[in-house]
Amino acid sequence: MLSPVTEAFIADLHTRLPASSFRELSPAYLEEPRGRYHGQGGALLVPSTTDEVAEIVRACATARIGIVPFGGGTGLVGGQIMAKGPAPVILSLERMRAVRALYERENVLVVEAGAVLAEVQAAAEAAGRLFPLSLASEGSARIGGLLSTNAGGVNVLRYGNARDLCLGIEAVLPDGSILNGLKRLRKDNTGYDLRHLLVGAEGTLGIITAAALKLVPRPAQEAAALLAVRDPAAALELLALAQARLGEGVSAFELMHRMGLDFLAQTMPGIRQPWPDPPDWSVLIDLGLGAGQDPGAALEELFVEADAAGLVGDGLIARSQAQRAEFWALRESIPLANRRIGAISSHDISVPLSAIPEMIARAGPALAEIGEFRINCFGHVGDGNLHYNVFPPPGETRADHENKRAAVKRCVHDLVNDLGGSVSAEHGVGRLKVEDIECYCDPAKLAAMRAIKSALDPIGIMNPGVILRAPA
Amino acid sequence: MLSPVTEAFIADLHTRLPASSFRELSPAYLEEPRGRYHGQGGALLVPSTTDEVAEIVRACATARIGIVPFGGGTGLVGGQIMAKGPAPVILSLERMRAVRALYERENVLVVEAGAVLAEVQAAAEAAGRLFPLSLASEGSARIGGLLSTNAGGVNVLRYGNARDLCLGIEAVLPDGSILNGLKRLRKDNTGYDLRHLLVGAEGTLGIITAAALKLVPRPAQEAAALLAVRDPAAALELLALAQARLGEGVSAFELMHRMGLDFLAQTMPGIRQPWPDPPDWSVLIDLGLGAGQDPGAALEELFVEADAAGLVGDGLIARSQAQRAEFWALRESIPLANRRIGAISSHDISVPLSAIPEMIARAGPALAEIGEFRINCFGHVGDGNLHYNVFPPPGETRADHENKRAAVKRCVHDLVNDLGGSVSAEHGVGRLKVEDIECYCDPAKLAAMRAIKSALDPIGIMNPGVILRAPA
Missing domain, CATH: 3.30.43.10 (Uridine Diphospho-n-acetylenolpyruvylglucosamine Reductase, domain 2)
Structure with missing residues (x-):
C-alpha cells in the first residue's frame, strides 16, 4: 500500500x-x-x-x-x-536536457532524458548525421519518455523503433540504485539486456536519466511522392515493389485515407491540399538514397512500374524539398485534425502486414453494426501499424457517442487480436490500456511481467497503475 | 539446492x-x-x-x-x-527443426528452435529473401541457441544481432508455462519486452522453442574487396568513407591481421591465399546494393578515394561471385586455424568504435610484459567487436603457457573495461565468463539480473551456473 x-x-x-x-x-x-x-x-x-x-x-x-x-x-x-x-x-x-557527448566517428550521441526530440535531431544534423526517430510530437516529446514508451513514428520501417536507436541507458532503479549502462557498444552480450527491459517499461521499472543514441549517416539525396493507390492491398504491393527495387532506401511509407484529408480541410483550411480530387487511399513514400543516386528518378520509375501493375492511380512527386516538406506537413497534421474533430475511440493497432487489408475490410462493417461513424484509418503501413480512429457522424460530438465507446474499442481490439495483432503498436499501455492487456495478453507473459515488476519494484512506487494494475 | x-x-x-x-x-x-x-x-x-x-x-x-x-x-x-x-x-x-510457416509478403519465417542456421538461410533464399545472420558455425548452430546467445557474426553492421532479426518467440518458462509470443509484428508496445529478455539470457530464464524471424530483401547486386589498410585507424576511416558513400549498402566490414593469414597458411595450406605478400592489416568489405547499381564499380571508386586519402595500400576486388566466396572462405576459416594453433586465451571483446586503435596499440605492449606471445586480432571492426586471441610462440603449445592464461585474460579484459568496452561482445557469458561479469559488470545491473533470475526461476533449474553463479 x-x-x-x-x-x-x-x-x-x-x-x-x-x-x-x-x-x-x-x-x-x-x-x-x-x-x-x-x-x-x-x-x-x-x-x-x-x-x-x-x-x-x-x-x-x-x-x-x-x-x-x-x-x-x-x-x-x-x-x-x-x-x-x-x-x-x-x-x-x-532540467536534464544536456547533450553530454557527441562521438561523431562512432555515430553516437549521449543525451540526458529531458532532451526534446527536435533538439536531438538538430544536434545530429549539426554533426552531419541523422537521428531518425521522427513523429508528430517531436517538438515537445523528450528522449526519456520516447524510450520509456519505445516510441515509433514514421521512420521505423527503415531505422527501427526507439529501442533500436538506443545503444545504452543510464537509469535510476526503484531502490534508488543507478544503472550505469551508457555503453556505446554495438555488441555487448554480458547478461540480461536491461536496456531492452527498461525501454518500453513506461517508467514502471525505473527512470531513464540518459541514453546513448545511435545516429546514422544522412542519406545523400531524399525525395518524396504522394501516390493514389487502388486500396490497402495495392499499398502493400507497392511497398513490396519499392523495397525490392530500393532495399533500405525506402525510409517511410505512410497510408492515408481520404477522411484524414477531409478532416484537415475542415479543421485546418490553411494547409494546402495537394489533390484537386482526393483519392480514397493514398500513400506518402519517402526515399533516402546514397551519393550518385537520384531518388526523384527512382520514384518516377517506381510509379511507372506500379502503374503498369494497376496499383496506383494518380501520383505527385515532390519537385523540391519544400514540396516534400509540404507532403509531410499534411501527414503530420492529421493527428491534430483528428483531435479537433474529436474521436469517440482511437486505436493504435498493429497486425501482421498481410492482414492489413482484411483488418480494414472487416472493421468497417463490424463497427457499422454498433452505430453510424466516420473512420479515419491512416498510419505506418510498412510496419503494419494503423491508427484506426472512430469519429461521430458530421454534426455530432464524441460526447453524443460516449456510451458506444467501450463497444467500439472492443470491436476493433477483438478483430486485431483475432488477426494476431497488437492493441498497442507504438503508444504503449499507460493507464488507458491496462484492462486490454489483461484481456488480450498471453497469460504466461502477464505472469512473467508481474513477477519482474515485483522483483524490481517490490513496493510498487514506480509509475503505479501503468501497464500492470496497481495492487489494491 | x-x-x-x-x-x-x-x-x-x-x-x-x-x-x-x-x-x-x-x-x-x-x-x-x-x-x-x-x-x-x-x-x-x-x-x-x-x-x-x-x-x-x-x-x-x-x-x-x-x-x-x-x-x-x-x-x-x-x-x-x-x-x-x-x-x-x-x-x-x-528434433524441433521445422519451418512452421513462411510469410513471404511479410518477410517473416517462423521456425522451430532446432532449425540449423544454414537451413534457415536456405529457406529464406528459396523464397527470394535473405536471412542475414551469418557466422562461421552456421552449418551446425541452431536458431534456439543463436537467439539465446544473441549471436552476432559478419552482417551485424547492416542487419543487427540475432535479437534484431527476431520478431517474436515461443518459449517454455521455468515453471513450465508456455510463452506464446510468436507475433509477426514490427511494432508491439504491450508491456515488458520478454523476447528481448529471453534473447541473450542463454537459457537461464526459459527455453526458446520457436521464433518468428525477420527476412530482408536480397540485395540485387553484391561484391567484395580485400583492401590492405595502413593500420586499424585507417580501417575505421575507410569504414566511415564507405558508409558516407554507400549508407546501408555496406553489409560487412571485417578486419584481419596478417597473423590470421599466417595461421591459415600453416594449418590449412589448401586454402588459396590472395596476397603474394600479405599486409599487416587488411579489411574484407562486402557490399549489397539495389537494382541498377554496380557494387564492383562502387568498390573501385571507394578504393580510389581511400587511396588518395592514404588509407589503403594494395586492393583486390572480387571479379566473380566465386572469388567473393573465396575471400569469405578465407575470413571464415580463421577461427578453425586458430583452434588448430591453440590459443592460450581467446577474447571476444568490443569497445567503442573510436577506441579500437587505442585498444590494439595498448594491448600488445601490455601482454609483452607477461610473456612472449603471438596475437591474432581480427573481427567485426564495424561493430567494435574484435576477437583478440593470444597464442604461444612458434614451437610451443598452449599447455606450456597455461600458467599465464589468467594473467593474459585479466590484462585484456582490464584494458577493455578501461575503454568502456564489453568482455563478451557476441559469444555470451556462459560458464566461462561468470567471474568476469562479477568483476566488471555494473553492480546495479548485476543485482537486477539476480532479482529477475530469482523471480522467474526461483528454484534455479534453468541452465544452472550460466551468466550468474548458481547458489551454493
Whole structure:
C-alpha cells in the first residue's frame, strides 16, 4: 500500500535537495493531449542530476510514495497522469536536457532524458548525421519518455523503433540504485539486456536519466511522392515493389485515407491540399538514397512500374524539398485534425502486414453494426501499424457517442487480436490500456511481467497503475 | 539446492513422454568446440513438440532438477556444458527443426528452435529473401541457441544481432508455462519486452522453442574487396568513407591481421591465399546494393578515394561471385586455424568504435610484459567487436603457457573495461565468463539480473551456473 506525499516528506526532501529541484505543480503536469485524464500530484520535483533523481527515488521508496516520471507530456495513454490513488511525486526530467557527448566517428550521441526530440535531431544534423526517430510530437516529446514508451513514428520501417536507436541507458532503479549502462557498444552480450527491459517499461521499472543514441549517416539525396493507390492491398504491393527495387532506401511509407484529408480541410483550411480530387487511399513514400543516386528518378520509375501493375492511380512527386516538406506537413497534421474533430475511440493497432487489408475490410462493417461513424484509418503501413480512429457522424460530438465507446474499442481490439495483432503498436499501455492487456495478453507473459515488476519494484512506487494494475 | 537426475525421475518421465523423446547420452553432448569443458548429464531428452518441452520443464521443476538446453553445441563459453553440480537433464532441441510457416509478403519465417542456421538461410533464399545472420558455425548452430546467445557474426553492421532479426518467440518458462509470443509484428508496445529478455539470457530464464524471424530483401547486386589498410585507424576511416558513400549498402566490414593469414597458411595450406605478400592489416568489405547499381564499380571508386586519402595500400576486388566466396572462405576459416594453433586465451571483446586503435596499440605492449606471445586480432571492426586471441610462440603449445592464461585474460579484459568496452561482445557469458561479469559488470545491473533470475526461476533449474553463479 502506497502513501500520499506529505508536508513532512517534502520538508525532509528539502534538506537533501537544492531549492531549484522544487517547483510549484501547475496544471500542465496534470493534463494529457486528448483530455481523457485529469491528474493529481502531491509535489512536482525537477532534479538536475542523476544523483538527485536517485535521492528522490530512495526517499520515495523509504516513505512508500509513488513516483510518476514526466517527460514531454505528449503520451497518449495516460502514462504520465495518475488520476487516482495516494498523491504521488511527479518527477519531471525537464532540467536534464544536456547533450553530454557527441562521438561523431562512432555515430553516437549521449543525451540526458529531458532532451526534446527536435533538439536531438538538430544536434545530429549539426554533426552531419541523422537521428531518425521522427513523429508528430517531436517538438515537445523528450528522449526519456520516447524510450520509456519505445516510441515509433514514421521512420521505423527503415531505422527501427526507439529501442533500436538506443545503444545504452543510464537509469535510476526503484531502490534508488543507478544503472550505469551508457555503453556505446554495438555488441555487448554480458547478461540480461536491461536496456531492452527498461525501454518500453513506461517508467514502471525505473527512470531513464540518459541514453546513448545511435545516429546514422544522412542519406545523400531524399525525395518524396504522394501516390493514389487502388486500396490497402495495392499499398502493400507497392511497398513490396519499392523495397525490392530500393532495399533500405525506402525510409517511410505512410497510408492515408481520404477522411484524414477531409478532416484537415475542415479543421485546418490553411494547409494546402495537394489533390484537386482526393483519392480514397493514398500513400506518402519517402526515399533516402546514397551519393550518385537520384531518388526523384527512382520514384518516377517506381510509379511507372506500379502503374503498369494497376496499383496506383494518380501520383505527385515532390519537385523540391519544400514540396516534400509540404507532403509531410499534411501527414503530420492529421493527428491534430483528428483531435479537433474529436474521436469517440482511437486505436493504435498493429497486425501482421498481410492482414492489413482484411483488418480494414472487416472493421468497417463490424463497427457499422454498433452505430453510424466516420473512420479515419491512416498510419505506418510498412510496419503494419494503423491508427484506426472512430469519429461521430458530421454534426455530432464524441460526447453524443460516449456510451458506444467501450463497444467500439472492443470491436476493433477483438478483430486485431483475432488477426494476431497488437492493441498497442507504438503508444504503449499507460493507464488507458491496462484492462486490454489483461484481456488480450498471453497469460504466461502477464505472469512473467508481474513477477519482474515485483522483483524490481517490490513496493510498487514506480509509475503505479501503468501497464500492470496497481495492487489494491 | 538442486537434485541430480535419478532413475525414478526418468521412469516417471517415461509415463508422460513418447519413447522417441529419450536418447542415450553420447559424448557429443558433453564436449564443446575449444575442449575446455567436459560435461556431465543425467539424461538426454529430445522432445519433438513444445508441449513435450513444457512437460519436461514441469517435471524438472517439481523434482528440482537442472536443465541444460542444447542447440548445435557450437557455443564458445560453455553455456551448453555443465561440468559440475547435480547431474542435469540435457534437453536438445534437435528434433524441433521445422519451418512452421513462411510469410513471404511479410518477410517473416517462423521456425522451430532446432532449425540449423544454414537451413534457415536456405529457406529464406528459396523464397527470394535473405536471412542475414551469418557466422562461421552456421552449418551446425541452431536458431534456439543463436537467439539465446544473441549471436552476432559478419552482417551485424547492416542487419543487427540475432535479437534484431527476431520478431517474436515461443518459449517454455521455468515453471513450465508456455510463452506464446510468436507475433509477426514490427511494432508491439504491450508491456515488458520478454523476447528481448529471453534473447541473450542463454537459457537461464526459459527455453526458446520457436521464433518468428525477420527476412530482408536480397540485395540485387553484391561484391567484395580485400583492401590492405595502413593500420586499424585507417580501417575505421575507410569504414566511415564507405558508409558516407554507400549508407546501408555496406553489409560487412571485417578486419584481419596478417597473423590470421599466417595461421591459415600453416594449418590449412589448401586454402588459396590472395596476397603474394600479405599486409599487416587488411579489411574484407562486402557490399549489397539495389537494382541498377554496380557494387564492383562502387568498390573501385571507394578504393580510389581511400587511396588518395592514404588509407589503403594494395586492393583486390572480387571479379566473380566465386572469388567473393573465396575471400569469405578465407575470413571464415580463421577461427578453425586458430583452434588448430591453440590459443592460450581467446577474447571476444568490443569497445567503442573510436577506441579500437587505442585498444590494439595498448594491448600488445601490455601482454609483452607477461610473456612472449603471438596475437591474432581480427573481427567485426564495424561493430567494435574484435576477437583478440593470444597464442604461444612458434614451437610451443598452449599447455606450456597455461600458467599465464589468467594473467593474459585479466590484462585484456582490464584494458577493455578501461575503454568502456564489453568482455563478451557476441559469444555470451556462459560458464566461462561468470567471474568476469562479477568483476566488471555494473553492480546495479548485476543485482537486477539476480532479482529477475530469482523471480522467474526461483528454484534455479534453468541452465544452472550460466551468466550468474548458481547458489551454493
